[in-house]
Amino acid sequence: MGDEIVGIDDGTGEQVRRAAAGDEAALCALLDAHRDRLKRMVRLRLSRRLAGRVDDSDVLQEAFAEVARRLPEYAREPRLPPSLWLRHLTALKLAEVHRRHLGTQLRDADREVTLHRGGLPPADGATLAAQLLGTLSTPSQAAIKAETRLLVQEALNAMDMVDREVLALKHFEQLSTAEVAKVLGLSKAGAGSRYIRAIRRLRAILEQIPGFDAF
Incomplete structure (x- = not known):
């Protein structure tokens, strides 16, 4: 499993491996390729109560730092395609932001989440x-x-x-x-x-x- 990036046949798997090995250009390219889609997700789910205090760029900045930290672990044992893994980590970071600023009782941020079970703030x-x-x-x-x-x-x-x-x-x-x-x-x-x-x-x-x- 660790030799193959799940669900990838377009060269992204190699990009992930290079980024995990410390290639900054590969990491930037990986994040840039998914930035707009992740930003849409954050905008859709970021609580309106945080307007003026937190914006989508703040959440993505924190999420991308977490991506860089955990990328070697992911590359060794990928369980999701890169696009969904990036979305998953961004979702966890968004949940942390809500908990930090609003005291929202959300699931442990280290656990797997599925939206309909309350792990990520739903789109109301x-x-x-x-x-x-x-x-x-x-x-x-x-x-x-x-x-x-x-x-x-x-x-x-x-x-x-x-x-x-x-x-x-x-x-x-x-x-x-x-x-x-x-x-x-x-x-x-x-x-x-x-x-x-x-x-x-x-x-x-x-x-x-x-x-x-x-x-």
Whole structure:
């Protein structure tokens, strides 16, 4: 197992090995390749109560320091593809940040986490609604946004938590169906069917909003 980086056939495994051996350029390239995706995840899940105190760059800086420290261990025995391992460590760091600043009772940061079991701050309805309605930008659309935010938020909160997480992971974090399944401990078929169900429910609401292009 230690000789092969899980789920990699594009040369990233070699990049991981070089980075783990102390190649700074390889480490920077690895982190840069995943920075935008990890930043989306942090923005989606960072508590609004921390606005002005902590931002996504702060969390990523801490997470990347942890990545550099633990990369040799990961390269010896990789259990996740690099993309999901990086996301996992970033998730743990985000949980630590919440606990540090808010006193949130989260799981031990050294344990494996799955989102629907409470290891990582979930994507709540308010945050997802803000992301969705953030695409409305004209004055008339802004009024629509103010009037419909609660409707969308309530619809999202009414979803099964796993369905909502599947929606957050696939649509907002842009993970593949296979990655969503691995993160949540679902089968690939199960993750796909839950995403389709969540999208259909949400689209039915969004299509009632004038000027909103439902996804």
